[in-house]
Amino acid sequence: MSAIRENVGRVGRMNWVMNLAVLLLIATGVLFIFSATHAREDSTVGLWRQQVVWAAAGLLCYVVTALTDYRHLRDMAWGFYAMALILLVAVLFFGTRIYGARRWLMLFGVGVQPSELGKIAVILAGTCLMAPPADKFEGRPRMGWSFLLAGVPMLLIMKEPDLGSALVCVPLIMAMLFAAGAPVRPMVALVVTGVLAVTVVLAAVALPEKLGVSAETQDRFFRTIRVSAYQRDRIEVFLQPGKDPMGTGWNKRQSQIAVGSGGLTGKGYLKGTQNILGFLPKTVAPTDFIFAVIAEEWGFAGAAGVLAAYAVLVVAGLYSAMVARDKMGRILCVGIVALLFTHVFVNVAMTMGLVPIVGIPLPLISYGGTFMVITLFSLGLIQSVYVRRQGI
Amino acid sequence: MVTGEAINLELRRIRTILFVMLGAFGVLVGALFLLQVVHGHDYERSLRNQSMRRIRLPAARGRILDRHEVCLGDNQPCYCLALYLEEMRRPGRWTNTVAGVKQTLTTLTAIVGRKPLITEDDIWAHIRLRLPLPLVAWRDLDQGALARLAESPTDLDGVDVYVEPVRCYPKGELAAHVMGYVGKADFSDPGEDSDFQFYLPEMDGKVGIERVFNAALAGEAGGRLVRIDASGFKHAESVEREPRTGATVVLAVDARIQELAEGALKGTAGAVVVLDPRNGDVLALASSPTVNPNRFVPVLTSAMWDQANNDPAKPLLNRASAEVYAPGSVFKPLVALAALESGRVTPEMTFDCTGHFERSGFRLGCWNLQGHGIVNMRRGIEQSCNVYFASIGTLCGYEGIEAMAIRAGLGSKTGIALDHEARGLVPGDAWKRRVLHEGWRFGDTCNVSIGQGALTVTPLQMAVVAATLANGGTLYRPRLVLSVDDGGGPYQTNMPPVVVRQMGWPAAALRAVRGGMHDVVMAPTGTGRRACIEGVEMAGKTGTAEFGEKGSGNKHGWMLIFAPFDQPRYAVAMVVDEAVSGGLTVAPRMRVLMNGIFHGEGAGG
Numbered sequence: 001m002s003a004i005r006e007n008v009g010r011v012g013r014m015n016w017v018m019n020l021a022v023l024l025l026i027a028t029g030v031l032f033i034f035s036a037t038h039a040r041e042d043s044t045v046g047l048w049r050q051q052v053v054w055a056a057a058g059l060l061c062y063v064v065t066a067l068t069d070y071r072h073l074r075d076m077a078w079g080f081y082a083m084a085l086i087l088l089v090a091v092l093f094f095g096t097r098i099y100g101a102r103r104w105l106m107l108f109g110v111g112v113q114p115s116e117l118g119k120i121a122v123i124l125a126g127t128c129l130m131a132p133p134a135d136k137f138e139g140r141p142r143m144g145w146s147f148l149l150a151g152v153p154m155l156l157i158m159k160e161p162d163l164g165s166a167l168v169c170v171p172l173i174m175a176m177l178f179a180a181g182a183p184v185r186p187m188v189a190l191v192v193t194g195v196l197a198v199t200v201v202l203a204a205v206a207l208p209e210k211l212g213v214s215a216e217t218q219d220r221f222f223r224t225i226r227v228s229a230y231q232r233d234r235i236e237v238f239l240q241p242g243k244d245p246m247g248t249g250w251n252k253r254q255s256q257i258a259v260g261s262g263g264l265t266g267k268g269y270l271k272g273t274q275n276i277l278g279f280l281p282k283t284v285a286p287t288d289f290i291f292a293v294i295a296e297e298w299g300f301a302g303a304a305g306v307l308a309a310y311a312v313l314v315v316a317g318l319y320s321a322m323v324a325r326d327k328m329g330r331i332l333c334v335g336i337v338a339l340l341f342t343h344v345f346v347n348v349a350m351t352m353g354l355v356p357i358v359g360i361p362l363p364l365i366s367y368g369g370t371f372m373v374i375t376l377f378s379l380g381l382i383q384s385v386y387v388r389r390q391g392i
Numbered sequence: 393m394v395t396g397e398a399i400n401l402e403l404r405r406i407r408t409i410l411f412v413m414l415g416a417f418g419v420l421v422g423a424l425f426l427l428q429v430v431h432g433h434d435y436e437r438s439l440r441n442q443s444m445r446r447i448r449l450p451a452a453r454g455r456i457l458d459r460h461e462v463c464l465g466d467n468q469p470c471y472c473l474a475l476y477l478e479e480m481r482r483p484g485r486w487t488n489t490v491a492g493v494k495q496t497l498t499t500l501t502a503i504v505g506r507k508p509l510i511t512e513d514d515i516w517a518h519i520r521l522r523l524p525l526p527l528v529a530w531r532d533l534d535q536g537a538l539a540r541l542a543e544s545p546t547d548l549d550g551v552d553v554y555v556e557p558v559r560c561y562p563k564g565e566l567a568a569h570v571m572g573y574v575g576k577a578d579f580s581d582p583g584e585d586s587d588f589q590f591y592l593p594e595m596d597g598k599v600g601i602e603r604v605f606n607a608a609l610a611g612e613a614g615g616r617l618v619r620i621d622a623s624g625f626k627h628a629e630s631v632e633r634e635p636r637t638g639a640t641v642v643l644a645v646d647a648r649i650q651e652l653a654e655g656a657l658k659g660t661a662g663a664v665v666v667l668d669p670r671n672g673d674v675l676a677l678a679s680s681p682t683v684n685p686n687r688f689v690p691v692l693t694s695a696m697w698d699q700a701n702n703d704p705a706k707p708l709l710n711r712a713s714a715e716v717y718a719p720g721s722v723f724k725p726l727v728a729l730a731a732l733e734s735g736r737v738t739p740e741m742t743f744d745c746t747g748h749f750e751r752s753g754f755r756l757g758c759w760n761l762q763g764h765g766i767v768n769m770r771r772g773i774e775q776s777c778n779v780y781f782a783s784i785g786t787l788c789g790y791e792g793i794e795a796m797a798i799r800a801g802l803g804s805k806t807g808i809a810l811d812h813e814a815r816g817l818v819p820g821d822a823w824k825r826r827v828l829h830e831g832w833r834f835g836d837t838c839n840v841s842i843g844q845g846a847l848t849v850t851p852l853q854m855a856v857v858a859a860t861l862a863n864g865g866t867l868y869r870p871r872l873v874l875s876v877d878d879g880g881g882p883y884q885t886n887m888p889p890v891v892v893r894q895m896g897w898p899a900a901a902l903r904a905v906r907g908g909m910h911d912v913v914m915a916p917t918g919t920g921r922r923a924c925i926e927g928v929e930m931a932g933k934t935g936t937a938e939f940g941e942k943g944s945g946n947k948h949g950w951m952l953i954f955a956p957f958d959q960p961r962y963a964v965a966m967v968v969d970e971a972v973s974g975g976l977t978v979a980p981r982m983r984v985l986m987n988g989i990f991h992g993e994g995a996g997g
């Protein structure tokens with residue numbers, strides 16, 4: 001009996017503002033998955049029902065995780081990390097090939113994206129690394145090890161290839177190190193180096209035509225740095241949207257038109273013309289481009305509202321970090337918030353045409369089973385830290 | 393215990409992270425505001441004006457011609473009646489439009505005189521899935537219906553005749569096994585952005601030349617931009633890229649000879665291959681029974697395919713190159729050449745045929761039970777004497793025969809430009825140990841010496857052997873395609889004759905074997921005398937091969953021919969699935985074919 005009472009008490013101590021935001025976002029997701037698919041004939045029509053099932057499973061996971069002490073993670077984190085690495089290797093060999101990339105692994109009849117597991121594994125293992133047991137903080141956190149820890153799964157994910165998911169690991173590990181008290185200067189140096197590298201790649205895509213560098217030299221350069229043709233296309237389209245309005249530029253343009261034409265209050269639920277008439281890329285409307293559907297049908301008001309709900313999650317997550325009873329709780333919350341934030345930011349920016357198109361879903365809203373359960377599991381961890389906060 | 397200072401640092405940093413993230417969200421909201429509220433009207437306008445879709449326009453498939461440019465594979469326009477639903481859009485809900493469309497369909501049914509292919513569900517599906525594309529309501533309109541439509545006084549907005557190029561084979565069944573047929577393409581590799589555009593189905597070659605040269609024949613689809621606004625109205629259209637017609641494939645086949653070859657097989661199952669021994673050109677490649685590939689277009693239903701595929705007569709099987717037969721006596725010229733090459737046999741050497749051959753406990757009957765008496769090589773070939781060939785075969789030894797068969801191209805693909813080519817089998821000690829788990833025996837050598845045993849060949853391989861005997865020992869790869877012409881594009885090729893190898897047969901040996909083959913047709917007692925035609929000296933070899941259970945009486949009949957004897961222009965191999973013997977069943981058919989080639993209408997080239 002006391003165990004039950006204790007757990008009921010814990011449920012009461014959860015951050016209910018955050019719970020509310022989570023539920024609102026999930027409901028919005030289901031509504032708009034329906035909207036993005038209702039006008040269609042094929043098998044995607046029932047996607048919203050599947051999403052409800054996944055959300056239910058995810059919410060159960062959310063509550064159970066919230067009630068469980070996050071400090072048990074210390075025993076499991078490395079095993080989880082090893083399992084994620086194994087799956088990431090396995091997907092390269094046994095993964096289902098879709099559009100030339102192996103990102104999906106069939107496990108017991110369920111399709112799983114190991115890259116999603118990889119990201120959360122980096123957070124869990126990184127937390128254990130940066131917050132040693134018994135809270136005995138000695139000097140600086142182990143930066144080198146942290147980068148190695150994030151680097152291995154990143155390389156494997158890039159190999160699929162899924163550049164977008166791989167790059168998500170960067171802000172993640174950076175935020176965790178920063179919060180763990182790592183010296184700022186080497187991190188800044190690293191960021192600057194990264195930005196420089198990206199600039200070089202972008203310049204290589206955009207400049208040669210103007211500078212008169214031959215196509216062969218360009219090809220050799222991209223082969224050397226391993227940027228594939230379609231990645232190059234997408235960067236090019238991002239830089240010069242007018243170049244190929246009917247080919248690769250299609251997504252970006254149509255998505256922008258959908259968002260832009262939404263206006264202040266939108267065209268009304270189920271009335272988005274871009275969406276219904278199939279201008280939005282069909283396969284990704286319920287997944288990576290769902291924010292475009294929301295922005296078209298609910299307008300600026302709805303889109304900003306969704307962003308506000310995410311802001312609530314960010315605030316609640318970082319608040320949990322501040323009131324956490326130990327360093328492990330702090331780092332864990334920061335990592336999870338960083339993961340959530342990166343996904344939201346990149347996805348929304350991509351929908352608006354501010355960054356190149358990468359396959360990054362919108363947490364809690366985009367259609368997708370693995371990602372839904374993992375997001376809710378990680379948000380459950382934030383609640384677990386919050387439930388066991390200081391002074392309780 | 394951790395110092396408070398360290399914890400304070402961490403808390404400060406978490407607060408920094410919070411501000412950065414909220415700031416970033418602020419930037420996003422600002423950008424959203426700019427995009428949706430400040431510039432919203434621009435995008436609304438572009439939604440109206442610049443919503444374009446790219447429609448894929450299928451390319452007409454390339455033509456397939458015979459060597460004299462007779463067209464064997466062409467396209468014909470398939471007149472369809474299509475509805476452009478967006479032009480039929482009525483104000484208000486789509487239900488209004490669908491009601492209008494149904495009304496139009498009723499009017500049209502009266503004019504066309506046939507029920508439409510589509511139901512109301514199809515209309516709804518089309519509206520949802522591929523609105524800018526024409527919705528085909530009738531296919532294959534005849535001239536009468538087209539005329540009535542043109543004269544129809546009714547105001548028919550959004551109804552138009554839509555022309556699709558559809559594969560057709562003007563000569564029907566002619567060379568069906570060479571041509572193959574086309575079917576709906578599998579979009580196995582749609583690429584990254586496939587779903588973002590509309591694709592019209594295209595056809596793919598499934599067998600034969602259609603498949604082997606599919607990439608060249610397919611051409612390149614074009615694209616059309618269709619400008620439509622958000623309510624579904626089409627504003628204007630412009631062709632972005634014209635479709636490029638596929639390449640023309642010119643075959644070495646001579647339609648006249650192909651027709652004769654198929655005529656020679658009328659009413660029986662079998663195959664004929666006619667080669668030009670001077671360069672390996674495949675002048676005809678026929679297999680019977682056959683199918684009319686026009687039946688498979690424009691849509692090959694699975695029922696039709698099942699029917700053709702399960703037919704016990706196997707009309708889809710290309711017996712000329714994809715089926716193997718025991719060669720029987722048509723293998724004997726190679727045995728003779730191997731024996732002569734071994735040096736242990738000369739053309740003049742004689743053997744006494746008593747009607748059977750018996751040695752080391754192995755007994756083999758000659759087809760002539762009375763025996764051929766004293767036989768030399770020329771007479772041995774003319775009479776196809778089994779005792780003679782068992783004798784020289786065992787004198788020569790199996791290694792020599794095996795090597796000669798392999799050098800003559802048996803047991804491996806000829807490399808003709810067709811799919812599903814069979815290899816056949818030249819058995820040997822290693823093969824027998826692997827498959828039957830026992831060693832090579834004396835009896836096996838005797839059997840192979842008369843073309844029996846496990847030895848199998850394709851009619852095409854035997855035609856190559858005949859052509860090589862005809863031209864004095866140059867083994868050409870059968871050349872089925874002379875050129876691919878796509879107007880200088882990436883598939884442009886000319887295919888010169890390819891010499892696989894020189895057999896290096898000594899002139900004396902060749903003279904002896906060819907002399908025997910000459911008598912087969914030209915001597916009054918020759919086994920192939922029934923193939924003889926007026927005014928042309930020919931040489932050949934008949935064959936009869938048992939198959940199935942021993943003693944079941946199932947026999948293939950064979951005949952090889954090359955002609956004219958002195959300067960051969962044709963080398964032929966013919967096989968008939970169920971025959972009494974090569975001389976009785978195949979030779980008369982060969983006569984029809986050769987007579988047609990030399991004396992028929994259009995002959996003289």
